[in-house]
Amino acid sequence: MVQQSQPRRDAYPGHPDETAGELDRLRDVRADAPDQAAAQQRAERRNRALVATIEAQRAVTAAVHDRAEVLRVVADRAVAAFPAADGAVVELLVPGDTLEYAAAAGTLLPHVGTVLPLAGSLSGLAMAAGATVRCGDTERDARVNAEACRRTGIGSMCIAPLHAAQRAIGVLKVSSRAPGAFDEADEQQLELLAASLSGALRHAEDYAHNARLLQERTDALAQLAQRNVELAAERAYLNEMLDIINVSVMTCDREGNLVHLNRAGRSVPAGPPPTRIEHLHRVAPAGQDPAPDHHPLARALRGEVIEAAPMVLHGGSGRDRALIVDARPLPDPGGRPSGAICTAFDVTALRDREAELAGFAGVVAHDLKNPLTGIIGFAEMAAELLDEAGTGRGLGTAARYVTRVKENAQHMDQLIDDLLAFATTRDAPLRPGWADLSAMVGHIVMVRSGHLPPPDRPDILAADLPTVWADPGMLRQVLDNLIGNAVKYTRPGSRAEVTVSAERGPSQVCIRVADRGIGIPADQRQKVLSQFHRAHTGQGYAGTGLGLAICQRVIDRHGGTIDIAENPGGGTLVTVTLSQP
Template sequence: MSLRTSLARTTVFAALYTVATVAGRMTAMNGHGLSLVWPAAGVAAVWFCVQRGSRNRWVDMVALTTIVFAVNVATGGGTGLALGAFLAIANLVQAVVFAWLLGRLRPTLWGAGGRDRLASPRDLGYLVGVTVAAAAVSVVIGMTGVWLFTEQSLLLAFADWMARQIAGMFVLSALGLWFGPVVAAIFMRHSSPAGWLRAVDRTLRATPGWRVGEYLAVTVCSVGLYLIGFVFDNGLPLAFPVIIVIVWVAVRLSTGFVVAHSVIFGAATVVFTLVGLGPMATIADPHAQALVAQLFVVIIAVVGLALALGRDERAALMRELATEKEQAARNAAMMTTIFDAMADGVAVINDEGRVVMHNPAAVRLLSHPGAPTVRAKDIRERLRHLDGTPVANRDLPHIRALAGDRIEVVDMVLLDPGERESRIFRLTATPLPSASGANSAVVLYHDVTAERRNRDELASFAGVVAHDLRNPLTTVEGWTEAAVEALDAAGGGPAIEQARQGLIRVTRAATHMRGLINDLLAYTAARDEALAPGPVELAGLVADIAQDRTDAAMAGGRAVPRFTIGALDAVYADAVGVRQVLDNLMGNAIKYTAPGVIPQLTISSARHDGVVEVTVADNGIGIPSGQHEAIFDNFHRAHRGAGYSGNGLGLAICQRVVARHGGTIRAEDNPGGGSRFVFTLPATRKPAEVAQRHRSGARASSDRVAVAA
């Protein structure tokens, strides 16, 4: 807010405050110097709220104090300068306390630091509380001055002063806090009086004709009832029918009209009482007369605003509810469309085992031919593990999900009752909790029959091709060796040496090709060959592999690796597969070592709840960041072009073998430098647990390995 704008507002409010103060003194009852109302309290409250954050607040304080002091002294409101000063301070403190409390309690309201206007009974309650608190502070200061300088301290006078401050402050502050945002918005949008008039005209044009008639009817009825209650009452207390109009206005018409109606007809009550008309004028005691008149004004204002703001709040909640309902309906329609358009089957199964919701794809994929719906019983009876064994009730995906498990991926076979072949589904089950306690499970059925068939055909083709390539490769190797021998026998010469080098390159390429073919065959065998699990002593197996690697290094003139073999637990697994895993991991550890560094390997194990965790750690070049999972993919090489040969199938074979045993394998960085591979296998001492683990691993993990690979 600029200094010029702030001073302009100070000038306007100072003028309004002067008028309100003089008007309040004009309502002083004869012979008592007691004002019937004090509108200056409301003007001051709005003044200090509007000037919140002003850089010249001291100007506002000086102006308010000067005005109230001068008017009170000039009109006899304070006996002497000292009492006039006390009363001026009381009015100043009241305005400051009102603005401060409103800003602390309802900072979102216009005039309290925000932009909102009164919108709910809660806002009204805070406004009433702030008004009472500010008035109480003012009355304590003012009555203290009266007691000090006049030695008068009447309880009724105290109550009258309190009611007068509350009435003036509450009614006018409600008027200001309601119309303030509207007026401010008009002034911000339009800079001329013509623009203000156009805004008012648009507001009137937006009001339906019958509503205009109702406003006029309310106004006429209000005038009539006030005349009956205050002019033609024949000495009877007939002011109470006015409450009927207040309720009518509050229930039917705008809140702004309610505020204006309360201010206008509250002022009419004061005027009638001053001229000796109405039930309040018949009260002999001036303090009691003023108190009753002010309470009447406050009551009609509070009742009207409470009803109107309650109605507005309900209307706002209904609009919000209608909007949310409409949005929810749109979202539901969109979700239904997506749900029905899904190619995968989705079924929601409750805790009673009934399918309570499904999409058309679920009917097409899971139900009997021609059946219109999906029945959980049919699925349960036809569901099998990948090895063909029935699925126990506790292993059903939706049962496990209802127990709290989240089934990420599990493959199962669904027997087809018709002539079609049985299909393989990849199932995902997720718990679906409910506030009522009746939980359900969402099961997703993804048909992977064609995918598995294509993959199996491709794997079989790769195995056949790899096997068939051995014969021509053997021929190439044999004739290459014979050609080299013939060249050696032919003697020397540049041409002979060039031919010899060419044949050496052919031999190297054939050797690399044979390694690739052997790995492809091993990869296929790791997936297809039946496992023959039994007790396997890891200690002897690791020692044999270590000796073979040592002999190979010595024969090739390379650095001899150093092995540290800890205590190794026995496992229940396929001996050939376990040897293949350990040989690949130990071979990689030796191969991926920096030049000039002696390979150092540490092989150890630990047993946890029927599972043996085997660790192979090395001091090699390590695994590049972000590739600790990707290295298990088919044909993935983490160190391409770095002088390290390989075809990227070794770790994929390890993962496939371990997974078929129901275990897991992971790669980590070795804290001492290098890499560390950790895999798990069933222990030997719990046959029942081993069998169960092996069965579930063979069923559920085979395809997961293929996907990862």
């Protein structure tokens, strides 16, 4: 039996089942149509917002070097990027925990410069949370400053924080006068725009900072260039001034390299210009080793201070030259030695002239002393003859007159000796060496008292005395004057008692001459060291008033001191202090 096939249900378009399915699909399409339209609107809105954000980023990038322009551009673009917004503002943190309307657009533009407290504001909340926040109704939202919103005409708003160097510096805010103007999509878009603004602000601040640094460095270089010009002019002026003076001036750095030599300094050396201390001609005190490290500039570089020291320049211009030298170290602002300076005044011609004057004085003194010697000698012989002739009144008076002639001639002889010594001790060159004090004092005592009978000899005690460094001839003159005064100024009828002692220390020696004589009043002790001053005028003690002045001058030239005090138990104590190598 053959079965007949059944036709398919969908073989006939007008079949009832097919018609029902199509009807269901049509109903579904009609139901989804509003959702699709809304979705399409949202997509278009996002596209418009994205395009507006991109345009805002481009505008910000174009203005990145100008911070104020960046803020203005962002505020303007924010209003354009958010269709629901009628105002936008960039609020930046300022001192005092407040926010300032730094830039604005739309309805908020008139409020640029407004300052609001950070506390109690939605902007402060966004900065603290570090996230975008939204307010749908400023009248009902307890988080906002409702009064400030009323003044600025804000009904709803969306706020995103701005960051720089990982810290909140302010907010970007878009607003609308109408409540509920913004949604979640607006929050996302505002966050993106705020990120662009944060980056632009960082770039603008970096640019401004670099521009300031560049300007500061440019200004500093200009000032430095101007100062270099001024220094060059000052240096030229100083060099010209130093070249005029007839004193050698030389400076060096801490390494011993010569920095400056004036004309007088350059004229002394022969050959190529010196560049270091050791290239200079050798200079040292008379009688000392003129090695390069003994040069006064080298000594000053080691920290020594040299003041008005007489020295000799060896091998200058065919002969040794006499100099007066000063030198001292040059400290830097921190007090550390940065170099040294030395000045040297050539006194060779002056010393030559002084030698001529000394020779002239010697000739004059000799010529004066020769007649005096004859007067004294003949007066002595006449006195002896008169004594032998008898003791008549006339002869006795003549003898007294002759004695007076002899005494005055002796006084004049002593005055000439003292004047000559006073003149020569100031200008005669020092020739220091080792001097045996014991031998020197022993010779002085022998000359002064060796010819006297024992009852008339002064009692002079010289303790064990050391060897000292000084000019032997000048030191002997000092000791001879001091011992002579100690013997002379003794009370009438008393025997002179004198003690000479010395004490040597690490760097100096003290020589003391003590007597038991009439002493020196306290108010006269300093004065007797000056020339022609006598403390006991009219008391029968002969003298010229130059002996102690000669001592003072000699000790000054040795760089020492002389002090006069009362000797405990009566008399005078004179202390001479000399530096020792």
